[in-house]
Amino acid sequence: MAEGALSPAPTPSGDETVLLVEDDDAVRAVAGRTIKRLGYSVLSASGGHEALELAQNHGETIHLLLTDIMMPGMNGVELSRKLAVLLPRTRVLFMSGYADQDLIREGLLEPGTSFLAKPFTPQELGQKIRDVLRDGKLDGS
Helix, strand or coil: CCCCCCCCCCCCCCCCEEEEEEECCHHHHHHHHHHCCCEEEEEEEEEEHHHHCCCHHHHCCCEEEEECCCCCCCHHHHHHHHHHCCCCCCCCEEECCHHHHHHHHCCCCCCCEEEEEECCCCCHHHHHHHHHHHCCCCCCC
């Protein structure tokens, strides 16, 4: 590296538990591997109903729900509302290939909602997860 060149900032990491919900198998696999490499525990589901079942049976704290918004059966917003009843302190990060402004316009997202646009880099994913967890750190975690 040339003298004076800045090295890239390390990708933020953590040790919390992330419930990853994504209906696209390839996206779910890559995101899950990335999240695990950053030190997080990952529970992975292909849809809302499977995610709720995982959450009910997990028995430990789930710190973050990382969910696609547009999924068949139960969309990510509906999932987040149902999960909030079970685990009210779980933080939520939505992701989508649609622009957040389009989702707000369609009434799916509230302004100011934590959102990550697809496609994303491992650095962007790690930073956004850390930001959402830091902004809502669970007591005693």
